[in-house]
Amino acid sequence: MLDFVEDEARAKALNIDKIPAIAVLGPDDEDYAIRFYGIPSGYEFSTLLHSIKAASDGSTELDPSARGYLSELNKPVSFQVFVTPTCPYCPRAALLAMQMAVESDLVNADVVESAEFPELANRYNVMGVPLNVINETERIEGAAPPHMVIDAIKRAVA
Numbered sequence: 001m002l003d004f005v006e007d008e009a010r011a012k013a014l015n016i017d018k019i020p021a022i023a024v025l026g027p028d029d030e031d032y033a034i035r036f037y038g039i040p041s042g043y044e045f046s047t048l049l050h051s052i053k054a055a056s057d058g059s060t061e062l063d064p065s066a067r068g069y070l071s072e073l074n075k076p077v078s079f080q081v082f083v084t085p086t087c088p089y090c091p092r093a094a095l096l097a098m099q100m101a102v103e104s105d106l107v108n109a110d111v112v113e114s115a116e117f118p119e120l121a122n123r124y125n126v127m128g129v130p131l132n133v134i135n136e137t138e139r140i141e142g143a144a145p146p147h148m149v150i151d152a153i154k155r156a157v158a
Contacts (some may be wrong), residue, residue, distance in 0.1 A: 006148070007069070008045075009037070014031065015033075015081060020038060021035055021036065022035065022036040022114075024034055024036070024052055024055045025055060026055040026056060027078070029115070032055050032098075032101050032102050033104070033109060034051050034098045034101050034109050035111070035114045036048060036051075036111045036113075037110060037117060038111075038112060038116035038117060039116065040086075040111070040113075042084075042086055043086065043087060043091050044085055044094065044113070047091040047101060048096050050091075050095050054102045056072050058102060059102075059156070060099035060102050061099065062099050062103060062146060063146060065147075065150075068148070069153075070100060070103040070104040073104050073153075073157070074106070074109070074111060075106065076106045076107075076108070076135075077104070077108065077135060077156065077157065078110070078134070079097045079098045079100060079105045079107055079132065079133075079153075080097075080110045080112055080124075081093050081109070081110070081111050081112070081130050081131070081133075081135070082112050082114045082120075082124065082126045082130060082132075083112070083113055083114065083129050084114055084129050089129075090130040090143070092130075092144070093132055093144070094111045094128035094130065094151060096136060096143075096146060097111065099108035099136060100149070102129075114129060119121040124139075128142075130143055132144065132149065132152070134149075134153055134156045135157065137155070137156050138152040138155055138156045
């Protein structure tokens with residue numbers, strides 16, 4: 001547990017720019033760039049548990065084609081998933097983003113609880129959740145399957 005003000009250097013090193021935040025780290029503080037912004041309550045609590053497991057052993061359940069693409073990725077990907085605690089579809093979208101972050105050092109996965117960050121929800125015009133925003137240019141509404149997200153990443157890094 002860190003204090004955002006007293007541990008400012010550590011927060012900056014982890015690229016945490018808003019609170020409350022949870023950074024999911026692997027063994028020996030390996031940073032998979034998985035962040036929860038807001039409280040992961042309701043349906044999102046299971047996402048937190050799954051992300052801790054994935055970060056602890058560095059394994060995911062992504063299909064081989066998604067893993068292959070992510071292993072060859074050569075540009076950074078900022079993957080934000082806007083969620084609410086009462087949405088039953090949000091955990092699937094959030095977990096996919098987190099699995100992609102575990103698979104590639106170039107993918108940052110931020111799960112943002114929309115009600116706790118209304119300024120971000122307004123900025124991205126969140127009308128429904130889950131909303132996936134990739135590199136500020138691609139948007140996918142709903143819990144999209146991995147191949148659709150990979151296609152959006154391809155467009156975002158082109």
